Amino acid sequence: MGTEVKVPALGESITEATLGAWLKKPGDAVAVDEPVASLETDKVSVDVPSPVAGVFGEAMVAEGDTVNVGAVIATIGEGSGAAAASAAQAPEPTIPAPAAAKGGDISDEQAQALRLSPSVRRAVQESGVDPAGLTGSGKDGRLTKEDVAKAKSSPAPAAAAPAAAPAQASTPAAPKGERGEERVKMTRLRQTIATRLKDAQNTAALLTTFNDVDMTEVIAARTRYKDLFEKKHGIRLGFMGFFTKAVALAARDVPAVNARIEGDEIVYHNYLDVSVAVSAPKGLVVPVVRSADQMSFAEIEQAIAGFGKKAKDGTLTADDMKGGTFTISNGGVFGSLLSTPIINPPQSAVLGLHRIEERPVVKDGQIVARPMMYVALSYDHRLIDGREAVTFLVRVKEAIEDPTRLLIDL
Template sequence: MATEVLVPTLGESITEATLGEWLKQPGDAVAADEPIASLETDKVSVEVPSPVAGVMGAHAVSVGDTVQVGAMIATVDAGGSAPAQAAAPQPAVTEAARDEAPAPAAGGYGNHGATPVDSDAPAALSPSVRRAVLEHGVDPATIKGTGKDGRITKEDVAAAASSKPATAPAAAPAPAPQTPSVAASTGRKEERVRMTRLRQTIAKRLKDAQNTAAMLTTFNDVDMTAVIEARAKYKDLFEKKHGVRLGFMGFFVKAACMALKDIPSVNASIEGDEIVYHDYVDVSVAVSAPNGLVVPVIRDAQDLTVAGIEKTIGDFGKRAKDGTLKMDEMKGGTFTISNGGVFGSLMSTPIINPPQSAVLGLHRIEDRPVVRDGQVVVKPMMYLALSYDHRLIDGREAVTFLVALKNAIEDPTRILIDL
């Protein structure tokens, strides 16, 4: 008996999504609640589980199609079993499927649903990994994944490409449908890749922020000597006690919470003709995910210890990479901190995340000459950037916020005694 697979509820105000990839192909054995497809929403990727155990039926939609909440996307034959010969000829079927033109568009290479039968079968490929496979011309069936549940990551693809024999590129034209157009005379290439729903949403929200808010950015710099010394002195004990590394973000989140309490307008937002002040601090932290930047929220950050903050951020970073962040974890937020320094950024003018009214940009730490007590000395310095909505936050308040943050970081004892 065929059971319909429906698009699940995706979250408040989200009514549609894009089918990112099929994790199961028709004829694959599936277990109850086993993911069979991945949907891309405005914020995160959501896996669609099978409602019953059985055999994967027909796909009702294709990769890249927009689907509505509650719509049928496939069927599962409940209680059925996969063909007995499926396990033995698996490699031949995989190769044949890879040679067919529609294969890449159907959501990946080979039969990803064979994992329960053959532990060496490749795990499902995310869109970013599929692009990397096409760019490097490698066979995903030969790559051992190091990601969650054995999934292949972009790093795995790059490593496989670097170890590939020099003659391998000659065999790369297999995925013909995705090959970019080539000018034969010059060898110049172009590639057109459809924007993911997440990237489209990021683009729209950032442009809306520029069009709506009266954005202005104020800069300051901070001497990181005291924090670096504290981290070097206590990092081993900290990790032993709390099971997480002591980074810089814990200090900055705590310092920001203190400064936001003193300058509440930086933690406020505009709704219509009203200003909404918050007596709590929900800090959105920008982290990298395979499909773009996401901003999960640290709830009630003002009540957390440095250890609690570091644990939360570490968990967010890991699950963003795995694509397992939940929709509710991306909602809300009263203030954002974006650390471009981890990528080497010296200075930037970050864009606010509406309806928030401010975002703090952190940058790389580098030794620079500064004057202390009339002497030129070398100190580890970092530039801070606060972008804010000038409709709500005056320049005096923005500068006062940055100075309070700077004082707390340069003298971390202030964080302990709430000064």
């Protein structure tokens, strides 16, 4: 029968997952600890490693199935030397270009041969790009959504233009103006995001207050020290370090924003664990920078950059996103001017950052252009009063407009 491949422990309180994609197919050579499948949990994607070296045998569940921790999902047969090498070196079957019919869907067989994850498969379907001709930049050479997007935006080689796949030639084009629709099952992560956000609206008394911040001094500081900072620490100096430090300073004056409601009690934290919203291929995730109030600018920027890379590679763990006492969400990187962010339960507040743009403001009686940013604090009004919310945002504004306050603890 071979060695069983079981669903590994997925983190505290996580008992099941969805089989997102098979990374191996029957007959493939497998090394010990090499990923054979990708699981989607409520929080992250997790690769399932092979417990032994050998040849991939039988896949016992299908993509999209729900599996419990400890369940057997595949077998690894014995095989080494010539057998494993033969399986590893066997040429892949010739894969035709994606069919244009039915909105450009690629077949399940083709997707399996290319080992596409569900999100990448959908990107291929929507773009019409031929995945067989792409080189993957992801883990173990797997295709990523970025690879597909890059291929779509790049012009095709002139020599390839006359060639057309048989499937495309034999399939009539859809009538002009035809209206269609596509149904795609929500990933487990997306389902969890939807549930948690709706729970936040149903449970908390949500309210948002706004302010605007003059970014002149922070921009000047970054310009003045960015080269020295990168040379010393090996990472760029961004805005998140300034805002994280400003939040830590403001939370000392308004501790309720860093607290939570538990039953009929308020739990105050004497530490600041900042959940930083990061965009990942399968949705927004919020890894946690722990004890951020005790960290230097460099440590904060390094932690956030590390999470960003792990999110892109799909290697974030459940522990990376466990806990968190306050959230900072930067919609400005996508061009957002203003928004009302939703809190991340059981937290009681979230700070939303937005894009920086020059706007006319009055300084010393003169109308001048300044790089301004709107900031928004959404909070649970059951715990945080309006006066406290406004005070908190004013403290953040003061610290950003005069960064010296961050150094002398004012």
